[in-house]
Amino acid sequence: MSAGAVIVGAGEAGVGAAFALRAAGYAGPVTLIGGEAELPYERPPLSKDVLGGGALKPIRAEADYAAAGITLLRGRTVRRVRREAREIAFEDGGGLGYDRLLLATGAAPRRLQVPGAEAGPVHTLRDAADAFALRAAIEPGMRVAIIGGGLIGLEVAAAARGRGAAVTVLEAGPRLLGRGVPAELAAILAVAHRSNGVRLCTSCSLAEIVWRDGVADLRSADGSGTLADLVVAAIGVAPRTELAAAAGLAVDNGIAVDAELRTSDAAILAAGDCCSFPHPLFGGRRLRLESWQNAQELGQLAALNLTGGRQAVSHVPWMWSDQYALGLQVAGLPAAGAATVARHHGGDRLTLFHLGADGRLVGASGLGPGNSVARDIAIARRLIGARAAPDAAYLADPSASLKALLSLLPAAAG
């Protein structure tokens, strides 16, 4: 009997790949191995509903795994990949052979590297245990300091305000959301945070933490200080490449895969936050994305290519964030744009279109109440995927139908 398909990492990419293998007709054994004890769950709610008191949201019901003939091993960590023998070894002993292997190991929070960071409790937020610990620790009136004004830091800030804490965000860069979110939208979010009572300190580079009687004195490089009862480090994540690196696979800002998600060993693929891949839509530029949709898309694609497919990555990147009553969405690669066109809808809603030097749409981003920008961004995704070069004045006019632009696309693209 075939040794079957083994997937290391039971997150969004790994779970999606396991079910997609079955959907693609793969009949061999499928084993999905996850280091966490919980039934695989969605990560985005951790910094939203779960911090607010809600329950974990499973990616699939427990019964689905057995029904699909997927062996789910929870709370098991893979320590090594032995490529010559085509087997993986578990940390707690034993091993498992594979015909095809998918690494979907995700990412881990970066740790603060300043003096004093190890001398007291510093929370991070990546998994369910982190979310439950943080939720239990935040009390009304407590001073919470969040290091990092990125998406996770700001979602935690909003949730901590919701729990009645006094919140300060310390961001080393000159503005919030310096990575991947245009300045115009970050500025609107900054206003929302301030008006909800969050103290924002940009260009505040943390230099040291001094702990006294359980209180953290966060000293910034400019000499200013912030006192906090609870500290959260939200300074980004690093791809989990340790297994791949130890197995001698190429690593380049993540496990390096080609456009079909193959590592430097053709029997091993990688998907999700852990890997970097060349994206044909952006001139083959190597990307490593940290978003729910990317993990889903790559998981599906990996399953196809594990079963003999030869398809290249083609999805238009997309992510969202919810903070207070505002919904942010980003599609494509705004940073690849040479010019930005704003479509002002009035009220709190703004959509930005990012055009490449050749006039093609390479990104779109929007912010507005609830889900109000979803439609614009969904249309923009299709335009980006079709390499459309829409007229800038048309994009800027809120009375001009975006949907009408889709009808101008070649039939296969629209």
Ligand SMILES: Cc1cc2nc3c(=O)[nH]c(=O)nc-3n(C[C@H](O)[C@H](O)[C@H](O)COP(=O)(O)OP(=O)(O)OC[C@H]3O[C@@H](n4cnc5c(N)ncnc54)[C@H](O)[C@@H]3O)c2cc1C
């Ligand atoms: C708090 C939070 C909020 C987010 N909110 C949003 C959002 O609003 N919108 C958005 O688009 N994206 C959001 N994201 C990002 C999105 O959730 C991730 O990009 C996505 O979950 C990545 O999926 P993945 O399968 O690649 O990795 P993961 O979900 O990290 O799964 C990897 C799994 O592999 C396991 N693993 C690693 N190494 C081993 C090993 N050696 N042996 C066994 N198991 C192993 C890990 O324990 C983990 O369970 C958020 C992420 C977080 C943490």
